[in-house]
Amino acid sequence: MSILQKIKNTVRSRSIHVAYVDVGSCNGCDIEVLACLAPRYDIEQYGIYVHNNPREADVLLVIGSMTPQWVDKLQDIWEKIPEPKVAIAIGNCPISGCVFNRWHSYIEPPVAKYIPIAAQVPGCPPRPTEILNAILALAPTLFNDYEEKKQK
Amino acid sequence: MKKNVDVSIPLGPVHPCWKEPVRLKCETSGERVLRTEVELGYMKKGIERIMRGRPWQEVMFLAERVCGICSVVHNMVFIEAMEGISGIAVPPRAAYLRVIVNELDRVASHILANFSYCYTIEHETLGMYLLNVRETVLDNLERITGSRINTAYMIPGGVRFDLTEADKAALLADLVKVEADMHRYVRMFETGPLIALRSKGIGIMSRERAIEAHAVGPTARASGLPESDLRLCHPTYQKLGFTPISRTEGDNFARIMIRFQEVFQSIDLIRKCVDRLGEGDSIRGGGFCGAGEITYRGEAPRGELTYYIKSDEYGRILDIAIRTPSIMNIEACAHYMITDATSVADVTSTFISSDPCIACNER
Numbered sequence: 001m002s003i004l005q006k007i008k009n010t011v012r013s014r015s016i017h018v019a020y021v022d023v024g025s026c027n028g029c030d031i032e033v034l035a036c037l038a039p040r041y042d043i044e045q046y047g048i049y050v051h052n053n054p055r056e057a058d059v060l061l062v063i064g065s066m067t068p069q070w071v072d073k074l075q076d077i078w079e080k081i082p083e084p085k086v087a088i089a090i091g092n093c094p095i096s097g098c099v100f101n102r103w104h105s106y107i108e109p110p111v112a113k114y115i116p117i118a119a120q121v122p123g124c125p126p127r128p129t130e131i132l133n134a135i136l137a138l139a140p141t142l143f144n145d146y147e148e149k150k151q152k
Numbered sequence: 153m154k155k156n157v158d159v160s161i162p163l164g165p166v167h168p169c170w171k172e173p174v175r176l177k178c179e180t181s182g183e184r185v186l187r188t189e190v191e192l193g194y195m196k197k198g199i200e201r202i203m204r205g206r207p208w209q210e211v212m213f214l215a216e217r218v219c220g221i222c223s224v225v226h227n228m229v230f231i232e233a234m235e236g237i238s239g240i241a242v243p244p245r246a247a248y249l250r251v252i253v254n255e256l257d258r259v260a261s262h263i264l265a266n267f268s269y270c271y272t273i274e275h276e277t278l279g280m281y282l283l284n285v286r287e288t289v290l291d292n293l294e295r296i297t298g299s300r301i302n303t304a305y306m307i308p309g310g311v312r313f314d315l316t317e318a319d320k321a322a323l324l325a326d327l328v329k330v331e332a333d334m335h336r337y338v339r340m341f342e343t344g345p346l347i348a349l350r351s352k353g354i355g356i357m358s359r360e361r362a363i364e365a366h367a368v369g370p371t372a373r374a375s376g377l378p379e380s381d382l383r384l385c386h387p388t389y390q391k392l393g394f395t396p397i398s399r400t401e402g403d404n405f406a407r408i409m410i411r412f413q414e415v416f417q418s419i420d421l422i423r424k425c426v427d428r429l430g431e432g433d434s435i436r437g438g439g440f441c442g443a444g445e446i447t448y449r450g451e452a453p454r455g456e457l458t459y460y461i462k463s464d465e466y467g468r469i470l471d472i473a474i475r476t477p478s479i480m481n482i483e484a485c486a487h488y489m490i491t492d493a494t495s496v497a498d499v500t501s502t503f504i505s506s507d508p509c510i511a512c513n514e515r
Contacts, residue, residue, distance in 0.1 A: 022172050024195045027511040028220025028301040030171050031264060035290075038283040052168045069194050070173075077166060099214055104201040125220065125301050 025064030369455025
């Protein structure tokens with residue numbers, strides 16, 4: 001492992017920037033992601049910063065049941081995120097459409113059809129601890145030695 | 153495009169200040185924002201279309217997923233509308249329990265709205281304090297109903313769970329803590345000189361324009377319309393001697409302060425309800441949901457919520473229409489508050505101060 005890679009690993013493990021995009025949810029998962037910011041869960045103690053800006057994000061949290069208006073826009077946002085990047089689906093909606101996946105509704109789940117989803121957190125809505133756990137479990141395995149893995 | 157407009161600045165749909173996708177088009181002349189236009193339609197799921205033809209047992213769960221922040225009041229208004237159709241009576245203990253849960257939800261929603269505002273004007277410290285108080289409120293909601301967000305607590309003729317003595321004691325103890333904390337944070341907000349610079353005299357909506365724009369909820373009450381509070385018409389709140397509060401300034405500061413004041417009012421209402429819980433033991437009456445047609449209104453944390461329901465004799469929903477408060481408030485905000493704003497930074501804070509809920513709005 002090169003020295004540069006070691007430095008990158010150390011820096012990335014304590015600086016994960018999160019953006020979240022709501023593609024048609026009921027707002028329940030949004031406020032559970034917001035609750036992660038609260039001092040009780042304190043997402044920033046793990047070096048995770050919620051900025052909601054795709055251009056500086058490492059992790060994209062996708063919330064909601066994928067309305068047709070988002071089909072092209074979500075792909076645009078995914079392309080704007082610099083490498084290495086990862087998308088996590090929060091809640092039942094991006095996985096299956098939850099209660100909205102019925103006849104006559106205007107949604108097109110799952111989100112995994114449009115962008116690569118690395119992890120899914122089921123729940124309606126999932127608890128903040130579960131969201132936190134998903135980010136913490138996924139980020140190191142994905143960002144460690146990213147350049148070396150890419151070369152192989 | 154008019155001659156005096158320089159640039160049209162779009163804000164959104166993905167924006168660091170917006171929690172949900174919405175797009176504001178601001179027409180600017182220099183730094184000054186002359187007028188704004190709202191572009192909606194990113195979250196339309198068609199909930200009302202799914203609801204049609206389904207039994208009330210399914211529609212009940214869809215109704216509370218119209219909005220995740222104020223799910224309790226959607227549940228309450230839908231269930232009370234079904235009770236109105238079928239003539240089902242609610243035992244007094246259940247009626248007070250409904251008010252307790254509804255007011256806890258209102259406290260959580262108001263604190264979240266004020267957190268968003270503090271976060272938008274970059275007063276992160278106060279925002280984090282408020283978010284921590286909200287967790288305490290949600291703990292109580294979870295202890296009583298079993299869930300933090302989508303509670304499904306109310307059913308026709310009563311509520312699902314009773315309030316045990318231990319939960320009651322914990323609720324009252326937590327209310328003391330929340331009230332003490334909130335007094336401190338409200339003083340911080342009220343007396344902060346920099347907050348006053350960002351909030352006072354910005355986004356003013358006068359009483360006449362609030363009436364013209366059909367503003368509802370705290371947005372209308374901050375402009376001097378106390379009679380817009382529909383809790384005045386609710387029988388349980390009438391028994392509790394509810395009187396709405398209002399302010400006259402109509403600016404961002406007033407809209408945030410009225411939410412803070414309503415938090416204290418809600419805490420008082422919860423205490424009154426807990427005192428009166430002894431009026432009965434039963435938490436569930438009986439009854440069947442039948443055929444009928446009703447337009448029922450209730451007061452959500454953001455304002456007036458209307459359900460029109462038509463059902464058949466088996467309790468299936470034949471037709472349903474929902475009007476949520478954010479529809480009026482977002483339009484009032486875009487067309488009456490953000491006119492001739494001094495900078496684009498004020499557009500985001502003014503928009504957040506009207507507590508927009510896009511998920512409610514588009515359903």
